[in-house]
Amino acid sequence: MALIENLNLWPPSNLQRNLALNSPPKLFNFKPSATHSIRKTLHTCRCSLVNEQQQQQASFTDQEKQLIDALIGIQGRGKSASPQQLNDVERAVQVLEGQDGEGDPTSSDLIEGRWQLMFTTRPGTASPIQAAASIKDGKRILFQFDRAAFSFKFLPFKVPYPVPFRLLGDEAKGWLDTTYLSHSGNLRISRGNKGTTFVLQKRTDPRQKLLAAISTGTGVEEAIDEFISLSKSGAKDEPVLLEGEWQMIWSSQIETDSWLENAGNGLMGSQIVKNEQMKFLVNILPGIRFSMIGKFVKSGTKTYDVTMDDAALIGGPFGYPLEMETKINMELLYNDDKIRISKGYNNILFVHLRASDGSK
Template identity: 35%
Template sequence: MLSAHPLLSSGAAQRPAKFFLEVHTKNIHWLRSSRRRHKNILSSPAALSAPLTTTKLAKAKGPKHAADTILECLSGVQGRGKSGLDICQLEVLNAAVDELERDGGIQAPTTSPLLEGRWKLLYTSRPGTASPIQQTFVGVQAFSVYQEIVVRESSVRVNNIVSFGDKIGQLKVEAEANTDSRPLLGFTPRKGKGLPIFGKSKTDPPVKKDMRIDFQFDRAAFDFKFLPFKVPYPVPFKLLGDETKGWIDITYLSPNGDFRLSRGNKGTLFILTRDIPAKQRLIAAVQNGADDAEVMRLLDEVVSSGGGERKPALSPRAPGRWRLQWSAQAKDANPLQKALANRVGNYQLLEDEAGPGALQNVVEVTPFLKVRAGAECEPDRTASGLDRTTVRINYARVEVFSIRIPLPFNAVAPGYIEWLYLDEELRITKGNKGSYFIHTRY
């Protein structure tokens, strides 16, 4: 079925060397008109029959500007290029792509560590020779498409992933790969154009060394969340021989490694950006002082990703010293807690330092002035999914140097911590009053 996967099968004809764009316009503001207006103008009989006036678009202001132009053009695209681009936007996009490919970005990209990682597909030019899997999945807006490039000491693997959503699962198509700097023992690159039913392959050699990744698919499977096993992808890779092979040329890799252009063996341009995990984006948002709405959006994304410990309340990763990085306080939260939230050093000690079955919240006003509350804690084994820890506060005090001053507090019914996410370094919890907390291991 596959001679080259949607993210791996591409390649393109040569384009003009100069970065000029011929556009149909009466004035420069026509370029900024709405998509609907473009469609009306371009589809009207008058527009189709009238002679085109032309104007030159100024040369791009460098690779960064060209990359930004591409991202702006793709902001309204649906199905990774299936719809949403009018003629003018497509010409602007192609001109910016030409600019980047002439620049080249990082030289010898297949030797760069910046090529490794997970990439998200934003756009494919979707030629008529696209492979069946590309036609089936890539154009569906509800799905996300990724490419993983895994670099080992002496080998490379390329994995193409179609995500059907965090609650459904994914299809993962894997390939062993060959590069100039990491040749795969016994690997023979694809030679011919292949069978038309699978899409014709280009046979052009690479323009220069260390830019091409040759590959051969060797396994694939559906991984559904609701099944305890993987479902094999119904493609007999071993029987298809050369039809499972292809290549991609890395035609541009940005200096910071977050933007990439690829062309491959089936005549398609692919535009990809580095996929930054929601967890990293959440931590960055907190550190950069993003507003609460943005932090909550990313928090929900991390929680819904389904990662982390499955039974966090019982996990050996739960104990330790955790530093509070951000909180959203409920209206009826403790007044002192609300007053000090996100303003001073705030830690939670769970078991290890606090003692077996103990929890302490420590607010460090200054190095010599602390407010400490202690509690007994234990996993709530009746809670669904074992994701709660019951908390019974038994003391509160102010500490000035070594002096401890007890604080009066009213005995209250036990509360709980609901664990929303836990891994080795990040913890997201919700209190029984509705407050949200983001901690990192300290």
């Protein structure tokens, strides 16, 4: 049985519901006719986004934030999740399912609206299929798939997708339990009849919006500028370079033809920060890694001088030293225990995700 990417639940009083595929709504869309109008609109939008971020931060409880933190860095709604990430998500889900969420969630007005699927334990099941649904009780929704269609942004209509639902019989039927619905109406956890877990959100964390831009590869620098501007409005302290293993997921510099140059400048692989040392680590071939170790010292409120000068190719227990040196003035633009935005070698922008805290 296939399942959809986004779930739309219409008012509970209507027993015929649609579970439809929809893209998240745009934050704003305007076509001003003059420069003054542009500036005024941008100012209004920026103020609106700041207020939105503050509302989002206030709308999630500490336990809900733990789940959102566990989701940060998981791409493809769960396809790229490591065993540790899956454990973190499941643990956070179980904590919330043990909390007092909205009672009888299927009868609550809070379940209405557009929900975006953020994570599922069966990420390959998403499909553009609609279903007729009805309420069984306060937590369970029964549904039966009856039609499917493809939706393209460049077309004003949907393209039918032929599926013989009548011939599928019970295979086209199922149920979905809402095991947790937040009191804010922004977070929902559901479990399906085949044991699949779903985490859905109405409002997304600002970090999730940034990572979404990176995953699509569109408007990343604009998203970074907006995110940093929003984060400054609520920041109390200057960012600090945290220890741990940090995986690079995006840079503003296109890699050169030389993998050695890319690796030595931190344009590939991961960074391991520990005990005032930094290590660049890149998997070149199966069993062969590039390693480069150096030191960093704090040179300003949010800047560090980094000197990398101990490079080698490592294969098993053996290492081949390389004569290389890289000096970097790193500026931290944003840093928390999950994501780091910095300006490094040759003023290149970097976005890193924390894979581990380095305690192991």
